[in-house]
């Protein structure tokens with residue numbers, strides 16, 4: 001995908017992690033935990049010759065159990081958790097006259113690498129909230145490990161992602177505790193599809209399963225992370241309601257949906273008129289940053305953008321649905337994939353992250369509240385300027401350049 005342009009590694013390529021996962025599944029020495037990202041349930045069926053957007057979370061969960069995973073969780077739950085933390089951070093910044101605004105999202109590692117390398121002066125704008133992938137690993141190896149009475153070193157945690165940059169994100173030193181990574185390995189959709197095919201798993205015959213409890217229930221806000229604008233839409237639903245006690249009037253936030261490369265939305269919170277921005281694709285991001293640094297951002301009608309509080313950055317066209325680890329296809333497929341994300345919104349039990357009962361349970365049993373000491377320790381991170389050249393390991397290529405043919 002386009003994300004490759006900003007991959008720390010320049011990694012246009014996909015390092016094949018399937019052999020090490022297969023070894024771990026065979027040896028069975030560890031507790032085997034897997035989680036699937038919001039966008040991969042939308043695209044996996046394409047690998048089995050289906051039309052884009054035949055959403056298959058239940059079949060996906062069953063197929064992962066057939067491979068030998070013991071616990072199948074939903075990274076969408078952790079997208080909800082990201083929203084709780086990031087939305088609360090936004091509100092905190094809005095109340096602090098000295099805080100840096102606008103806040104920038106931080107769940108796209110290709111974007112983070114770009115800031116650390118090219119625009120380190122923007123680091124204070126980045127939300128400190130970890131990405132859903134990293135919150136998944138951090139909670140599995142603390143809260144969940146304790147629940148099942150297994151040591152963190154005895155858990156093997158695999159994420160299924162739309163993205164090649166996620167393979168590097170989990171290797172960051174901030175994403176490890178005592179040298180043990182929170183997420184051990186990240187597989188792309190293409191890699192997991194190869195593993196299913198190797199095991200002769202017949203897509204037609206798989207019976208729909210369920211995710212495991214307690215990290216398997218999500219709201220539809222979590223599901224929106226799959227598409228451009230989704231993180232913003234989900235975060236505002238929660239931040240607005242926490243702040244005002246009222247339901248966000250733009251529960252379907254049309255202006256920030258769709259494939260336009262830069263989208264601007266208006267939000268009124270407690271009589272203040274504010275703006276939010278959404279970017280997808282690398283070229284649009286560079287253009288935005290240059291104008292932002294010059295104080296020269298304008299609306300489509302050439303009016304100055306002056307009340308920008310929050311901006312979402314995704315390096316891939318269409319967001320993660322167009323990520324570098326997705327099934328290869330024509331770029332024309334993106335609208336269909338995005339449509340599937342929005343159509344699926346109403347099939348989930350909650351529409352807002354803070355309504356998710358399992359999220360409430362995690363806070364009451366373990367984290368206490370967003371931005372608590374425990375939340376800061378496990379769910380937040382820091383960034384630093386990066387001038388160094390990347391290690392070679394993730395360069396080894398088994399795949400070619402773009403997912404778009």
Ligand code: SF4
Nearest residue numbers: 003108163316320323
């Ligand atoms: Fe990865 Fe999504 Fe960022 Fe693309 S937009 S680099 S798939 S996190």
